[in-house]
Amino acid sequence: MKFGVIVFPGSNCDHDAWYAVRRNLGHEAEFIWHDSKNLGGVDAVILPGGFSYGDYLRCGAIAKFSPVMSAVRRFAAEGGPVLGICNGFQVLVECGLLPGALIRNRNLKFICRPVRLRVETTASPFTAAAEAGQVLTLPIAHGEGCYFADDRTLEELEAEDRVAFRYVENPNGSLRNIAGILNRERNVLGLMPHPERATEPLMGSSDGLVIFQSMVTAGVLGR
């Protein structure tokens, strides 16, 4: 399976995602530059963490105008799996592929630490290989990761089983402890924690692998 890792100017977890897929998952990965108009036939897209375009104005706000995002939108509309991690999640929210917003952490500070999150649904191509209720330990590293949405959106997410992950101990003030959500079609996932930073024992946890493995399984079945 081939993963495409989008590289915006200012992405800085692009290499980590590439490394996790290539070395620790054992699948193909290639970088896609932000001014690409197509995705070159990849099977899944990763929007990595970082500070796309410096995150000026608002996190992810400028990235949504980049040429590659039109291609990503088309890819998602055709059912292709899109995984947005950290800044990638912020970009997905900014460009409307996912609802809600990510605002500054409740303590107004950048927080880097491993956190525990619970898998809330296994009905997605990103979590199918996990067990319902399974608790994963993944690092967070963000200043603006507090998930925010109006009540109606939150109710809708809950009703449609689209909350993919919840924090066991809420680090940033996210409403309803939300750490990651799915789109209605369930082929787009955004989450603030970094699964790519937990893909081998030396990183302190391998719990993130289950997300990538789920994507591989879904990709194989989908074919």
Added chain:
Amino acid sequence: MSAITPELVSQHQLTDAEYRKIVAILGREPRYTELGIFSVMWSEHCSYKSSRLHLKKLPARGERVVQGPGENAGIIDIGDGYVAAFKIESHNHPSFIEPFQGAATGVGGILRDIFTMGARPIAVLNSLRFGPLDDTAAGARNRRILQGVVSGIAHYGNCFGVPTVGGECVFESCYNGNPLVNVFALGVARGDEIFYARAAGIGNPVIYVGAKTGRDGIHGASMASAEFSEESKQKRPNVQVGDPFLEKLLLEACLEAMRTGAVVGIQDMGAAGLTCSTCEMGSRGGTGIEIELDRVPQRETGMTPYEIMLSESQERMLLVAEKGREHEVFQVFRKWGLDAVTIGVVTGDGLLRVKHHGEVVAEIPNRELADEAPLYDRPHTRPFRKAPAEAPPFGSRDLSADLAMLVGSDDLCSKRWIWEQYDYMVRTNTVAGPGGDAAIVRVKETGTSLAISLDGNGRYCYLDPREGARLAVAECCRNLATVGALPVAATNNLNFGNPERPEIMAQLVEAIEGMAEACRFFNTPITGGNVSLYNETLGEGIYPTPVLGIVGLLKTAKPTPMHFQDAGRAVVLLGGLGECDDVRFGSSQYAKVVLGRLWGLPPALDMDYEKQVHSAMREIIAAGLAESAHDLSDGGLAVALAECSFGPAAVGARLSIDSELRPELLLFHEAPSRILLSTAEPARVAEIALRHGVAAPVIGTTAAGQIVVVNRGQSLISYSIAELRSVFETALERKLSIG
């Protein structure tokens, strides 16, 4: 143009003798722009004119050293065809004036020093000094400076995408008016892809890349070479503003441009900006450089040659490309959306020739400007100290309460509040992050990891600069040994007061000599570093604070944790209980925190024994015998024991000791050469220790949930871990939330 008057010369902080030397070099009066150029290049910050003579005493060569002092960073061979480039640098003065931007641009500057050599930065550490957070007069300002500095470092490093993996943070009243912000960075490159800051090849184009030049930071280098007074706050415009996003683009673009093979030499524009980069590249290459300022990308209109040459705008680089291949370089920078403009050419006449609207505004020989700065053998007497030699009478009423006071003190409490604001794991190389003895980052391309430790102890150095510097080297190496690494090379940041005062100069000289001796002994040559003098405000100097950064090598593997892992294990004090008397106890954290005093001498160091402890420790780790290991330093045995117990498993220990020392000393003295470890195989540990000639008494057993110390049947300390840990974990945040 202004005429050169004596007032103008003195405003540029040049002495009469220095001015005469300028006239002799030029064979005429300098022009105004030339005066500015000389003044920054010959500032203390850029020329090391007070320290150079003594810096030569430091060992700079070693089998792994590829590049010693004199380049943007030192380089060592780390095996398998790879090298590491690293250096430490201070941004003390700017951080006092504007903490956030001062610290942020400090990070930016040292990162450029690393990637200008072709190395991708993979780790940053910092060494910070502030005034006490609860100081009655200066506490509020100290808290604001700490918060500003930490957010500045976080802002720059996190966005750039380099992990901040460790450091140290110490508080003393002497830093009230003069905080220290020393930033260390390390990068990795292939051994055959190193780049140097040399302008070679007559006729080759000189290319300016990165951010546009503005009026910010003019005379930053001179500012960093003077004491602070009440007017210093008005120097805020001298502090530059950093843009980590731009720096990230510059990093990627520079590394990509280097891969084209069209880059001949490259240097960042840091202190003294365009001036420093042009004349230093020319001097190193033995060439001349001619530039036309009209071509320099400018952020503001109407900038004078003086301003353009002296601007310290951030995120700029100067490179020399192979003639005819400029377009390859331009193409890369265009891709990253950065300015890249040919502003001049390498010449054969050895001169820095600066033109503005076609007219020559400066013409100075590169070598004389860059390398022939005045050199001072400043008078030095006995090191300044104002502390009694003898110990006052003291005695503890409650040793458990003393321990709680220590683990909750500014220096020893958990710094989690600080380091959780740093992304310490981006790039997924961090094997051991902040909070331990040494940070470890792996090199993914090879099976090797690099361990890094920063250390410096101002109290020790104040009491005895020579011994204090030796102790700093020893502790750094011990930290590396504790994680199983072999120390191989060092960088230093010498933070001192006004060198024109003989008793301060003496501190500098003695510290350098002590450091030289220890670095030679531990086989850790100094491959570069930084000197920061004039750290004084209103005549009040800081403690002499030399900071060491030492890099060690080890095989990539799961690290040995510092925390006890399991109950029922033997606790071994490798190196033994150590010796101390009342006089040497005066430099300890106990004297500082519990007694509020400073007297006597730093702990005694036996370097031979210290080294034996290190090799024993490395062998114990290599044999897989240490379940945990943590070195003894500030706060001595009791604080180390507490720190080992603060792990997630909450495993402590019951120690049963047999010592003649009085309890305060036994628990809290800071004799070096000691490491606390836990093991399931004490006999094998003892066998290794014996072979290295090192004492290794079993002093207790790990136990769940508690810390107990008994000496000769007398109970000294008894604490539940949960209670003590909460003091340790919450102290910093509690202090920061005052008013």
